[in-house]
Amino acid sequence: MTREGAEATRRTFLSGFIPERELPLLEGPPAEAGWDDVDAEGGPYPRLSAEFWTSKQRQASNLHEISYRACYKPQLPRHFIERLTKPGERVYDPFSGRGTTALEAALLGRRVAANDVNPLARMLAEPRLRPPEPAAVQARLGEIPTSGAAEVGADGLDLSMFFHADTEAEIRGLRQWFLDRDAAGELDDLDTWIRMVATNRLTGHSPGFFSVYTLPPNQALSADKQRQINAQRGQTPPYRDTHQLILKKTKQLLKGLEAAQRKHLRFAAQDARFLTGDARETGTLMDGCMSLTVTSPPFLDVVDYAGDNWLRCWFTGLDAETIGRGISTPRTVEAWSGTMAAVFAELHRLTRKGGFVAFEVGEVRRGKLRLDEVVLPLGLRAGFKAHGILVNRQAFTKTAHIWGVGNNDKGTNSNRVVLFERR
Numbered sequence: 001m002t003r004e005g006a007e008a009t010r011r012t013f014l015s016g017f018i019p020e021r022e023l024p025l026l027e028g029p030p031a032e033a034g035w036d037d038v039d040a041e042g043g044p045y046p047r048l049s050a051e052f053w054t055s056k057q058r059q060a061s062n063l064h065e066i067s068y069r070a071c072y073k074p075q076l077p078r079h080f081i082e083r084l085t086k087p088g089e090r091v092y093d094p095f096s097g098r099g100t101t102a103l104e105a106a107l108l109g110r111r112v113a114a115n116d117v118n119p120l121a122r123m124l125a126e127p128r129l130r131p132p133e134p135a136a137v138q139a140r141l142g143e144i145p146t147s148g149a150a151e152v153g154a155d156g157l158d159l160s161m162f163f164h165a166d167t168e169a170e171i172r173g174l175r176q177w178f179l180d181r182d183a184a185g186e187l188d189d190l191d192t193w194i195r196m197v198a199t200n201r202l203t204g205h206s207p208g209f210f211s212v213y214t215l216p217p218n219q220a221l222s223a224d225k226q227r228q229i230n231a232q233r234g235q236t237p238p239y240r241d242t243h244q245l246i247l248k249k250t251k252q253l254l255k256g257l258e259a260a261q262r263k264h265l266r267f268a269a270q271d272a273r274f275l276t277g278d279a280r281e282t283g284t285l286m287d288g289c290m291s292l293t294v295t296s297p298p299f300l301d302v303v304d305y306a307g308d309n310w311l312r313c314w315f316t317g318l319d320a321e322t323i324g325r326g327i328s329t330p331r332t333v334e335a336w337s338g339t340m341a342a343v344f345a346e347l348h349r350l351t352r353k354g355g356f357v358a359f360e361v362g363e364v365r366r367g368k369l370r371l372d373e374v375v376l377p378l379g380l381r382a383g384f385k386a387h388g389i390l391v392n393r394q395a396f397t398k399t400a401h402i403w404g405v406g407n408n409d410k411g412t413n414s415n416r417v418v419l420f421e422r423r
């Protein structure tokens with residue numbers, strides 16, 4: 001690519017693709033940017049490497065602060081939502097995880113749709129479109145029994161290596177409340193909010209969690225491993241006041257939420273679509289209804305889904321083994337491409353003419369495998385036009401500004417986003 005061509009592309013990537021929009025321009029050009037070409041059908045396509053979304057930008061809403069494996073920063077979907085959609089248009093994520101795309105789109109006044117094969121994803125995302133007032137959460141917590149639920153250990157499940165007996169009684173009280181309310185068809189927004197917060201407070205490494213020191217909530221350890229940690233650290237689970245912790249986390253999540261954002265969330269919640277299923281089969285979503293998709297698929301790594309989520313699934317009444325079987329974890333690039341080709345075919349059906357898909361792949365195999373180069377032909381074959389690839393780099397090392405060579409491929413956490421448009 002010529003220097004002029006690269007500069008023009010960089011400007012477009014920064015400012016957006018909708019001519020009549022007033023777009024939030026980044027302050028001047030990024031400090032350092034690199035570019036090269038990627039060959040594919042109808043190409044070459046520009047690949048630009050820069051700090052597109054940075055920590056210096058407007059801070060993300062606290063409402064995002066829910067842990068989920070392999071989630072991305074809200075600034076990533078925001079970059080594309082602001083530049084490629086207008087308020088009221090629908091933004092989609094077929095691999096939505098904790099719902100970063102959906103929540104950010106909703107906060108920005110867009111309609112949303114989200115899908116994930118893991119039912120926990122919906123439980124974590126949907127309640128945050130309907131944030132309650134802390135006083136209402138406190139009142140509801142007051143109704144939930146802190147004891148008297150199924151006797152601790154009565155079901156043969158020993159959780160004593162994670163929780164103090166009184167904490168466990170409270171957790172079982174919460175669990176039973178949600179299961180009973182659900183069975184009676186009485187589960188409301190307050191319940192789903194509290195369940196979402198509690199699911200995230202179950203286990204972790206600080207006193208803000210219900211458990212004694214352990215791994216973060218998205219990677220529950222086995223009972224045996226936890227016993228080992230307890231022995232190594234000489235720890236026994238202390239009592240934690242679960243209701244106080246739920247209230248505290250609720251306040252943290254809601255901190256700084258502005259009236260305009262609440263209004264946007266209410267608008268999005270009216271007709272938000274949350275699906276639990278395979279990204280290749282979303283037949284209940286209408287043709288051409290999406291203006292933008294921002295998504296990050298599962299990568300080639302092996303995730304022990306059942307192992308990581310057994311405690312959260314127990315708490316929410318889900319079967320971790322069954323869910324684990326539905327999660328796509330192709331081990332080879334060929335198998336991964338086969339799955340993603342079918343996802344692209346479905347995205348092509350769902351995207352309106354002139355709509356966009358921003359498909360993110362992270363750093364895989366320490367940067368040795370460039371999945372963006374695998375993704376590019378998949379989108380083209382599905383019928384999309386490709387604009388190119390944006391590589392967002394967190395921080396530049398002095399020696400690493402020459403594209404394709406350099407230290408950034410090692411250890412840093414860059415996002416590679418292939419940008420397509422539906423013709």
Ligand SMILES: C[S@@+](CC[C@H](N)C(=O)[O-])C[C@H]1O[C@@H](n2cnc3c(N)ncnc32)[C@H](O)[C@@H]1O
Pocket residue numbers: 068069070071072073094095096097098099100101115116117118121277278279280295296297298299326327328329
């Ligand atoms: C990299 S994570 C996405 C995280 C998300 N961007 C966020 O910020 O939370 C990939 C997600 O894809 C889901 N997944 C895996 N296979 C799937 C499939 N075949 N269809 C739909 N979702 C799938 C996983 O459950 C996981 O939540």
